[in-house]
Amino acid sequence: MSTSDHAPTHLPVVTALGDLDADTLQPLTDELQAAAATASGVILDVSGVTFGDSSFINLLLRTHQHTDLRVTGLGPPLDRLFRLVGVDAVLHIFPTITDAQSVGQ
Template sequence: MSANDHAPTQLPVITAKGDLDADTLPSLDAELRAAVTTASGVILDISDVTFGDSGFINLLLRTHQDTELRVVGLGPPLDRLFRIVGVDTILHIFPTVTHAQGARQ
């Protein structure tokens, strides 16, 4: 066995920005679905998201059920929403993309 046999697989990174609601979620959903067709999981960077509604939470939970979803960059105002809804205890949340890439699957 070579050292590369144990090298972590790099997951695709999708960056979401702005408000995530009924108008913007279909394109994010399509990006996530496309990413997981060729990878064992996906990293979603939400550090530039300013708003997320219940549809966004549902999208995260669906994606989490379908694949290895790693969420990066949780901060205000979404951190409060995640705590209130309880998804902060369900989702795999990391401070940075580097941390998410380095985590074991």
């Protein structure tokens, strides 16, 4: 996982990688909390996520409640999961980081 700033909105971008479940989620949780504490929102790039379970979905929903969470890079495995549990209707999902950055311009 890594965090960086991108123009034009200057929202921090957090990149999630690999399998995300209750045993591996803490570093992402910490990074999202740190990024949200310093900005009005966070862009989460999930293009490198190979698996996510209910604890991952729970983290996204909690983060969404506390900041402007923008999710990008949703691939087939997560897209299916998001649709099955209905979070695709709740979260702000964008095809690319650039698209997520351009909102609110």
